[in-house]
Amino acid sequence: MKTSDRYVPPILMTLFVAMVPFVFRLPFWIILWCLFLWGYILLTVKYAWPWPKKQIRLLLTLCGFAGVLLDAGYVFGGDAYVGVLSVMAGLKPLEMRSHRDRMITVFIAYFIIITGLFESESLAITIYMFLSVFVTTAVLIHINHPGGQLKAKLRLSALIIMQAIPLMIVLFFLFPRIHGSLWGIPIQGSGKTGFTDSLSPGNISDLVRSHKTAFRAEFEESIPERYLLYWRGIVFEYFDGMRWHQGKKIPTAAGPEHGKGPVGYSITLEPHHQKWLFALDMPLSPPPIGRMLHDYTLVSIRKVRQKIRYQLKSYTSYNTASDTTWKHQVMELPDRGNPKARELAQKWADDTDNAWQIIDSALTFFRKNKFIYTLRPPLLRKDSIDDFLFRTQKGYCEHYASAFVFLMRAANIPSRIVGGYLGGQVNPYGNYLIVRQSDAHAWAEVWLDKKGWVRVDPTSAVAPERIESGIEEVLSLEEIPDFLSLKQLGPFAEYWKKIQLGWDVVNTQWDIWFVGYSSDQQKTLLSKIGIKNGHWKGPVKWILLSVGMISVFVFLFSIRILKKPSAKKDLVQQFYNEFCEKFARVGIPRRPDQGPSDYAKMIGTLRQDLKASVNEITELYISLRYGHGGEPDDLKRFKSLVKKIRIEN
Amino acid sequence: MNPKFLSIVEQISSVILGKEEQIKLALTCLFAKGHLLIEDIPGIGKTTLAKVLSKCLGLDFRRVQFTSDMLPGDILGISVFEQKSSSFVFHPGPVFTQVLLADEINRATPKTQSALLEAMEEQQVTIEDKTRRLKSPFFVIATQNPFEHSGTFPLPESQLDRFLMRIELGYPGREAEKELLKGGGSQNFFSDMDSCLIADDVLTIQEKITRIHISDALLEYLQDILDFTRTSSYFYTGLSPRAGLALLRAVRSWAFLHGRDYALPEDLQKILPWVVGHRLRAKEDFGEFSRDRLNALLTEVPIP
Structure with missing residues (x-):
């Protein structure tokens, strides 16, 4: 193995370490591509095969880029960027013959590491990134200073990272924050799970199959009772006979005027690529990042593409009677369809004027007819409400909510469907609530005189345990999605659950303190140290002035150093170091304790072709540094010789 | 290497076979006005080296075999009463030479050792209130056997410090030894050897080196x-x-x-x-x- 080829395995290792987080993300062929090319290079180095020719490399490059283009489908997102980088990471080692190429390859590894942030900004990725930067830096040190022990290199690498930490902290707090994703590229990975702007039977039961976290809620005081944990997300007001749609979006300034016991909490919302924000029934006022609509739902100004955190106050008991902006749509039904349901509702309405009694009749109807609560309801035919109410009688919360609202409207009671989440898992380690997609729920709201909107959850008539304890208790075993069947793990289930909850706490803190540090928080921080928004001209003046002063000092200081007689000698040493570095790059480094003539002898034996020029340079150096100073032109000649010498690998 | 010295080294190594490096070091030491300590087992060529050196450089040579019953006077010299002239006449000891080989220096008592060491440092000796200068140049080549300890007085650090260098000769290489056994490099050459320098040359060289x-x-x-x-x-x-x-x-x-x-x-x-x-x-x-x-x-x- 040639000396310079010894660097190949460690450099390949850095590329490998850098690419590990992308293994499941990148197209499979790119992984194969990289592994194949790296393996080939390793064998090339080991058995001294010829290195690939230029034409072959060109062909491979074209193939690689074409592959990425085909994969990306002409849409360039984060995935395509990482794909291009990975293809390059596979190709670059094919020409890793000079020091320069090795350096470039190591820097590709750094690039790949930073693209880990496209993947996610989670704590685990961040820790892994630190680790890979550590390894890569150690390799960078190794290829520049091949002598010495591995331990010393690792220590130096760790030291460099440590030294960078203060700068990192300063930049973290002071570097201008950009709204949206830091990279201008949406953070990817999480599929778009969550509510859509229309509701039809089956929507929510699909959601329930996902164990992904929707959001986390941290209460200022104790967590309210479970039956109050209705997380309002989206209100469906308009029914077209098949699906329920969101109504007109009329902004409003504030929530219900009357209410009791406001609860303060903050929500860390996972990105769901839609605008709605979730709040406990009923929110008082919108957070700074969003607005409130007439139906008391909150919408963000921008789509939620990254984790956001907002603080809210909600009334758990409220009265909205004074608000009458709802007057449209909540009564409307399609002209035709579902005749049996209409008839039934009409019969109830004829019996009594009391809205409460009508509601009660509907709930009793569900209870008495042995409706079944299930994740796998049978398919519904045309006139789906009738089919559900009188034929299948099996359904999930959205079936009950939509049938209930239909019945109410048919009985002339204003009503609407609310989609959101119910309940959540309490994390005892952090005292907050984890609300998952599996907690998705739909319920109804009816308008009553003097009371305003009142929440009615028809699911409670069918499966009261759903409200009391959550989905796991309600569904029969075969219906439970895989992730919920923790019980099968036996005694380890408890530990596993604890570990999950503990890790969730750590991640949440990370999100709150680091990922969630936004431009607003930055503004607050800056204003605390005297840089107010719009008033930053003063501080900037000071900064520019001090930078200017420092530059002047540095300038004067360097003039003094240059004027010193020793500067000439230092110049000699500087050029000599340059000379040594040139040879170090081709694998002939000077040992620190090696004298110039010994070094020249060593180079002479290794590189016969350069012997003459090396001897000339060394003689000049010796006479300049250790002799009587040499001729006046010697320094110039020395410099030009050092600059001139070219060392082919 | 300077051709003049190269010829000296060559000449000496024709007698002491295969020891160029030690010869160079010995020359270095002597030209630097330093004294030389050679540590090795007997029969390796220590004495020959000292003799050849002095001969080659054109210097007087004296050899003293140190023993435990030696007195300072045996090295420095003593005044003897001469009946003819009814006065004490100083008989200079072996130290009054240019190259002094002090063989097995660690066999003498500390008192004797220190008498020599003082002479080395001061380039003069004081006997009976009269200070006498030694010849110039003046070198001491001392030898000692590091492996034999019984009946010896090891030199203390402070006195070791007076020697500029300490070298070992070591066994000759296989080739060199074969030559030696064949009869090359024998003592016979010693008598026909010409000196390359004279004492004044040595002084000039010493001056140049400073x-x-x-x-x-x-x-x-x-x-x-x-x-x-x-x-x-x-x-x-x-x-x-x-x-x-x-x-x-x-x-x-x-x-x-x-x-x-x-x-x-x-x-x-x-x-x-x-x-x-x-x-x-x-x-x-x-x-x-x-x-x-x-x-x-x-x-x-x-x-x-």
Whole structure:
């Protein structure tokens, strides 16, 4: 193995370490591509095969880029960027013959590491990134200073990272924050799970199959009772006979005027690529990042593409009677369809004027007819409400909510469907609530005189345990999605659950303190140290002035150093170091304790072709540094010789 | 190497076979006005080296075999009462020569040893209130057997310090020994050997060597080495300023021998183990450092 080829395995290792987080993300062929090319290079180095020719490399490059283009489908997102980088990471080692190429390859590894942030900004990725930067830096040190022990290199690498930490902290707090994703590229990975702007039977039961976290809620005081944990997300007001749609979006300034016991909490919302924000029934006022609509739902100004955190106050008991902006749509039904349901509702309405009694009749109807609560309801035919109410009688919360609202409207009671989440898992380690997609729920709201909107959850008539304890208790075993069947793990289930909850706490803190540090928080921080928004001209003046002063000092200081007689000698040493570095790059480094003539002898034996020029340079150096100073032109000649010498690998 | 010295080295190595390096070092030591300590087992050629050196450089040569019953007077000389003139007449001892071979110096009592060592340092002796100058140049080549301890008085550190260098000769190489056994390099050559220099030449060379240029860069390197011996944990004590001066003298002489009028870091590295070997003690066991270990330690001091 040639000396310079010894660097190949460690450099390949850095590329490998850098690419590990992308293994499941990148197209499979790119992984194969990289592994194949790296393996080939390793064998090339080991058995001294010829290195690939230029034409072959060109062909491979074209193939690689074409592959990425085909994969990306002409849409360039984060995935395509990482794909291009990975293809390059596979190709670059094919020409890793000079020091320069090795350096470039190591820097590709750094690039790949930073693209880990496209993947996610989670704590685990961040820790892994630190680790890979550590390894890569150690390799960078190794290829520049091949002598010495591995331990010393690792220590130096760790030291460099440590030294960078203060700068990192300063930049973290002071570097201008950009709204949206830091990279201008949406953070990817999480599929778009969550509510859509229309509701039809089956929507929510699909959601329930996902164990992904929707959001986390941290209460200022104790967590309210479970039956109050209705997380309002989206209100469906308009029914077209098949699906329920969101109504007109009329902004409003504030929530219900009357209410009791406001609860303060903050929500860390996972990105769901839609605008709605979730709040406990009923929110008082919108957070700074969003607005409130007439139906008391909150919408963000921008789509939620990254984790956001907002603080809210909600009334758990409220009265909205004074608000009458709802007057449209909540009564409307399609002209035709579902005749049996209409008839039934009409019969109830004829019996009594009391809205409460009508509601009660509907709930009793569900209870008495042995409706079944299930994740796998049978398919519904045309006139789906009738089919559900009188034929299948099996359904999930959205079936009950939509049938209930239909019945109410048919009985002339204003009503609407609310989609959101119910309940959540309490994390005892952090005292907050984890609300998952599996907690998705739909319920109804009816308008009553003097009371305003009142929440009615028809699911409670069918499966009261759903409200009391959550989905796991309600569904029969075969219906439970895989992730919920923790019980099968036996005694380890408890530990596993604890570990999950503990890790969730750590991640949440990370999100709150680091990922969630936004431009607003930055503004607050800056204003605390005297840089107010719009008033930053003063501080900037000071900064520019001090930078200017420092530059002047540095300038004067360097003039003094240059004027010193020793500067000439230092110049000699500087050029000599340059000379040594040139040879170090081709694998002939000077040992620190090696004298110039010994070094020249060593180079002479290794590189016969350069012997003459090396001897000339060394003689000049010796006479300049250790002799009587040499001729006046010697320094110039020395410099030009050092600059001139070219060392082919 | 300077051709003139090369011929001297060649001439000496025609007698002492295969020991060019030690010959060079011995010359370096003598030209640097230093005294030489040769440590080795008997029969390796110590005495021959001393004899050939003095002959080659055209210097007077005396040899004293040290024994435990020796008195200072046996070296320095004594005043003897002469009845003819009814007065004391001073009979100079063997020290009044140019090259003195002190064989098995560690066999003599400390009193005798110190009498010689004083002469080495001061280049003069004081006997019966009368100070007499020694000849110039004056070298002492002392030998001792490091493996024989019974009935010896090892030289204390302070006295070891007076020797500029300490060298070992070691067994001859296989080729050299074959030559020796065949009869080459025998004593017969010794008598026909011509001297290459005369005493005045040696003095001139010594004078020239003091004017060899030592650059600041090299001085810094020397200081770094001194600092290293003083601060690192390997050594019981560091090198003294006198050791630093000794190194400088040896470096100058070595550079001169190689035909340069300035010294290089390599010169310093070359002579260092021989100059400091008897001046340093290991911290852990107060033992001496082997030459290899000293060279290894040297790699820890970068050249500035």
